[in-house]
Amino acid sequence: MEDYAKRYRLMCPGPVNVSQRVLDTMIASEIGHRECEFSALLRDIQQTCLTLMGLADKNYSVVVLTGSGSAANEAVLTSAIQPQHHVLSLATGEFGRRLGDISKIYNPNTTLHAQEWGSPLDLDTVENILQNHPYDWVTMVHHETSTGELQPVKAVGNLCHKYGAKLFVDAVSAFMADPLDLDDAHVDFMSTSSGKALCMPPGLSLVVGKTDEFKNLSDYPVRNYYLSLARHFAFAHDKLQTPNTPAVHLFIALHEALKMIAEEGVQNRLSHQTKKAQFFRTRLKDIGLTLFHPDHVLSNAVSTINLPDGTSFDLLRAALRDRGFIVYGGKGPLADRIFQVSTMGAVSFDDIEALVRAIQDSIACANHSAA
Ligand SMILES: *Cc1c(COP(=O)(O)O)cnc(C)c1O
Numbered sequence: 001m002e003d004y005a006k007r008y009r010l011m012c013p014g015p016v017n018v019s020q021r022v023l024d025t026m027i028a029s030e031i032g033h034r035e036c037e038f039s040a041l042l043r044d045i046q047q048t049c050l051t052l053m054g055l056a057d058k059n060y061s062v063v064v065l066t067g068s069g070s071a072a073n074e075a076v077l078t079s080a081i082q083p084q085h086h087v088l089s090l091a092t093g094e095f096g097r098r099l100g101d102i103s104k105i106y107n108p109n110t111t112l113h114a115q116e117w118g119s120p121l122d123l124d125t126v127e128n129i130l131q132n133h134p135y136d137w138v139t140m141v142h143h144e145t146s147t148g149e150l151q152p153v154k155a156v157g158n159l160c161h162k163y164g165a166k167l168f169v170d171a172v173s174a175f176m177a178d179p180l181d182l183d184d185a186h187v188d189f190m191s192t193s194s195g196k197a198l199c200m201p202p203g204l205s206l207v208v209g210k211t212d213e214f215k216n217l218s219d220y221p222v223r224n225y226y227l228s229l230a231r232h233f234a235f236a237h238d239k240l241q242t243p244n245t246p247a248v249h250l251f252i253a254l255h256e257a258l259k260m261i262a263e264e265g266v267q268n269r270l271s272h273q274t275k276k277a278q279f280f281r282t283r284l285k286d287i288g289l290t291l292f293h294p295d296h297v298l299s300n301a302v303s304t305i306n307l308p309d310g311t312s313f314d315l316l317r318a319a320l321r322d323r324g325f326i327v328y329g330g331k332g333p334l335a336d337r338i339f340q341v342s343t344m345g346a347v348s349f350d351d352i353e354a355l356v357r358a359i360q361d362s363i364a365c366a367n368h369s370a371a
Contacts, residue, residue: 066244092118093332094144138166
């Protein structure tokens with residue numbers, strides 16, 4: 001049991017450390033999901049979320065699902081996108097490709113445009129593809145977590161607008177770390193989750209989308225009962241409830257996490273995320289480490305760091321774990337080439353400084369035990 005009780009600093013790309021205030025609030029009360037308290041909570045969550053996103057006076061709605069970020073993605077890919085739709089999935093890393101893979105399962109007319117991991121999205125090629133084929137939907141990731149890079153959502157949104165395609169954006173790891181104006185970028189649906197920059201425990205996901213698009217969903221057959229966005233939207237908006245038993249405590253945590261962002265102000269929260277990422281990246285340079293693609297457009301959420309020559313990731317990870325820090329390695333073609341650190345959770349500048357020292361120590365330790 002000892003290991004469970006130990007408090008690690010989770011500096012991996014999710015789950016993240018959660019503030020004591022959110023943790024305390026989450027366990028302070030028990031409410032039934034068919035009671036008026038839950039409806040009041042849900043109403044507040046929906047309104048606050050839209051206000052924070054600058055969408056309160058625009059025609060957008062929010063649905064909260066019990067399930068990690070993939071639940072929201074699968075809900076959109078099975079509810080809004082239908083087998084008769086032609087789908088273009090853009091990928092420059094693991095998560096973009098995953099959207100394409102999931103879409104292919106449900107939507108046979110899915111085309112994957114996959115580029116080399118970490119290469120900037122080639123907008124001329126995307127325009128060419130859209131020009132030559134009438135696509136109904138485009139799917140993409142805002143922050144491609146596997147490389148730490150931001151994708152040009154607004155530029156793709158403009159192309160979608162020009163060629164008559166709708167746009168679904170996975171902003172699971174970008175939401176509240178990097179700015180995105182859904183209305184301005186012509187985004188029809190966006191997904192995010194609790195366990196990333198919202199600074200909450202994992203287990204909830206959100207779909208934000210145009211209210212008209214949500215309303216259209218009831219014209220389509222239900223293909224996934226539990227994740228039917230049409231059902232979730234109807235319950236959320238007609239009754240201020242969820243179709244099934246939700247993770248009530250996580251809704252309480254979400255309410256508090258959104259309240260904290262509202263108190264701080266979205267701009268302040270985003271610039272705090274920028275400052276933490278910049279501080280970490282400057283200190284990395286001081287200890288002689290380099291970023292993967294430092295000249296690309298990087299997210300504030302995650303830093304992707306080249307593994308020094310001759311350092312084993314497994315040994316580095318173990319040494320950091322011994323020092324109380326959790327970091328992740330690279331996926332796919334980046335395995336054993338990079339490691340990833342997130343500064344998006346409830347971590348302070350002191351935590352970041354302590355991590356930098358631990359990384360320096362741990363690399364020496366890993367290299368020593370490998371020798
Ligand atoms: C974390 C993440 C997801 C969701 O993964 P889950 O394991 O379902 O939480 C999806 N997309 C991106 C870009 C992510 O970073």
